[in-house]
Amino acid sequence: MSRHAQQLFDRHRETLDQAVEAITSRGFWSPFPENIKKYPEEAVKGASRRFEALLGRPFPLKVPAVAGQVGGEASPYGFELGVTYDQPEQGALIAAMQAAMPAWRDAGAEARVGVCLEILARLNAMSPDIAQAVTHTSGQAPMMAFQAGGPHAQDRGLEAVTYAWQAMSRVPATARWVKPQGKHDPLVLDKRYHIVPRGISLVVACSTFPTWNTYPGLFASLATGNPVILKPHPAAILPVAMTARVAQEVLEEAGFDPCLVSLVPDTAEAPVTKQLALEPAVKLIDFTGSNAFGEWLEQNATQAQVFTEKAGINTVIIDSVEQIKPVAQNLAFSLSLYAGQMCTSPQAIYVPKEGIRTAEGRLSFDEVAGALARAVETFLSDNDRACAVLGAIQSPATAARIDACRGLGEVLLDSEPREHAQYPRARIHTPLLLKVDASRRDAFGEERFGPISFVIATDSTAHSIRLAREVIGEKGAITLGAYTTDDAVAEQFEELAMAVAAPLSLNLDGGVFVNQSAAFSDFHATGGNPAANASLCDQGFVARRFVVVQSRRHGQPD
């Protein structure tokens, strides 16, 4: 293996060992601080200046042959980025990546993992810069863009490398097979086992979490030997391009072809994803985005292993609570965070129409719904705090959806635009909360991406569970929250979670939220319902990214 890559592996070996322990015991762990104060002052303070220096000019990357330039990102905070990117000539890129693959394969697991860990370490150091790019493409508020776009995304990348390392480590490099033959000499075979990548890996990124949802597929594929094409969403290219640049630098320094990680940007007008997805050399596809396109990939890109993170009807069921106030406050945060644009944001909140039990007495349905609406209202009453939690709406289509959905139920809390102190043209909207009857599956049973949610009046908690089971069974869900003070009902929720393969968050209040998941401990999505066919990250996420090719020949008895 390359001496340089070996040094990288040795440098990060302790982190890797800790990560293996973390995915095994699944307690809290991260090598990447989420507290921005832990980063050097100059890295933090200079980030916006460095970001501005990128604007209005080409962003250079290594490209085998250039077909043209694309660009056109606009910040949801109200300005054009003006960055342009080379679009590679597809045939030349595929050929170059295929040519680069054997050396990357033959370098071995330690070299590849060393390179991946160094890429992650450098990405971590530039988290403030990544945060700028994430903010002004996804619209995430700065602190969320820092955490989710920086250390939390790096955590998920490291988690993928760790699963890959563990899976590859379980295959021995060699074995001696000695089969007794009674009185005769034994049969002896010497065997070698090679980790062989599947082929070119295509990672299709989304506009709302351009790094968090991209790093698992990128690092799982790269660590197992596959060259990776990063195909960013046309509205959020820059964070992915910055990632690609770091990857190319580290690869090149370690003596590998930098095109092993290549960016293929496109535009909404001339998309290239379908063409790439059906390319015979593409053997792995990771996708985050809409159900329609995810299902198209699952059904059409049958030459590839396809890993999809789509959308579903994220669900909260309220049966009973100790006190409504901390529950409403907790849910208010979940509904407000990034204005419901997380794939984990709740949409359907089931409450029995007869109301719920609390330690302070019974609350009617309207009291529960009202408490929720008031909690959101109160939480967002300070405009600066509201802007710092809501962030901006990534896409004009999402903003338009708020108006389109207003008529779907009785308005419990109307959505309103907010003005950002620094960016007056920012697209900021508070949540819309609607009340509907359980019969209105047409309203709450379709995904309404954005700050739109429903409090649904059901006949009972049993009815809520039955409805949730049907709706999630059909449409999927990435999160399931539930509240009860009754242990038997808690077990029914646990059973529901297993039946629909959605992770359960029970009775959350305080500082943990249904829409947040922690790498190394929480599995993000299960892969077992229509919202996603893969989990970030589990063994299945890495095991099919490589095959084992063996050889055997006669050996001499010892």
Next chain:
Amino acid sequence: MSRHAQQLFDRHRETLDQAVEAITSRGFWSPFPENIKKYPEEAVKGASRRFEALLGRPFPLKVPAVAGQVGGEASPYGFELGVTYDQPEQGALIAAMQAAMPAWRDAGAEARVGVCLEILARLNAMSPDIAQAVTHTSGQAPMMAFQAGGPHAQDRGLEAVTYAWQAMSRVPATARWVKPQGKHDPLVLDKRYHIVPRGISLVVACSTFPTWNTYPGLFASLATGNPVILKPHPAAILPVAMTARVAQEVLEEAGFDPCLVSLVPDTAEAPVTKQLALEPAVKLIDFTGSNAFGEWLEQNATQAQVFTEKAGINTVIIDSVEQIKPVAQNLAFSLSLYAGQMCTSPQAIYVPKEGIRTAEGRLSFDEVAGALARAVETFLSDNDRACAVLGAIQSPATAARIDACRGLGEVLLDSEPREHAQYPRARIHTPLLLKVDASRRDAFGEERFGPISFVIATDSTAHSIRLAREVIGEKGAITLGAYTTDDAVAEQFEELAMAVAAPLSLNLDGGVFVNQSAAFSDFHATGGNPAANASLCDQGFVARRFVVVQSRRHGQPD
């Protein structure tokens, strides 16, 4: 968990631990003796009597609702079996299996693995009986039917259980997540992780290896919590039905619904596989058989994880040898064994037209081809031995293919029918060996299932490698054999193996054959070329058969 299942787990725990060690170190190991003399005399001697007692009558299994009876198997040794089987009513079966699933899931990994290991132990004890059923459906000769249909198939089943156990063991049942909050109390979450099966598993068996190719999927799915529908080939139902009966008995004794393993037999005239494969509740499909049907499944059954073992152009490349005789003898056995009806049997043998180097001097192409033909002829000159190696041709279509292919090249060795001492109507044919030029891709580059192979005259070993790379790249291969006395060429073969993802057997002579693979050590197929999209068995074969569903709730700081 069921007390009974726990006892089963404890009983077989030591075997399981040894199996975990075996798949890790990949040396020789098996708990199931392949030597028939290790089995009780009565078990061996009574097998044919017990087999005959099964003929001409219904074979009872537990079925939720019966739609009708099917049957019609005929022994390739020339008689009708006359066994009939209940065909379940499909809707009722799916409903019953879904209803049985939660209890099987909730029993936990130890209970499920305990049941699986007990099923395998009982199957092992009845290996002589299974051998009878395998012989008189697949046509395998008795000793092969015993070994491949009995202990070797059980090895592959145990290997699948072992990978499943290892994958499930890596997910902790619970975890405590404690996130420091500076001066404040830490955030504490208590988490549970559940192994949740994907759904109903469909295992589509083949006619030539009705147990060997069925047990991996059956046991990988069952151990991970999925109910399993066994859909045998209409020509080879009995060995699968016998397996289902044992599984149902063990399940029922352990307190589980026996329909967790259900047989769905059909007929060639009214096949049900497509309908079953598209059933929304079917989430896993294992298939062994033709490329056409395997590809149909991969492209259409997109609601399921599909694992296919199809066919390819198994390849041997001869560059140079120490001595031609042991090489020719080794290949003669590989070509003769089960008359080329193994998915691992060589079809394309590349030899430079300028001939090859040997320690005894140069041999011309015709001398090499002639040595091969003579070795087969000599090996099969004793009729009893020939019948004991060739077995019978499973399908009349395969026998007809011999005649259809005779014109594809120059006949080096013609195929001839043989008469079996005990079964004069047995369908027994010796191998057809043809000589063709490398330009005849139309002849050797299509799968010719059965005792049909080609010695192909190439320009050089480099040309052989290039051709093999193209043909296997396009059509796949499950085995790759190669012969060279040159270390540099050996490394080129190693590189070829990785490039086409086919396992390499180098310079085999003596008692190890390219078409045999050993469980726990050899990966059968890689899943990386068109001949198969899965390997028996690796981590990828089990990892996507279950998902992990977690729950989390607040805990108290310690």
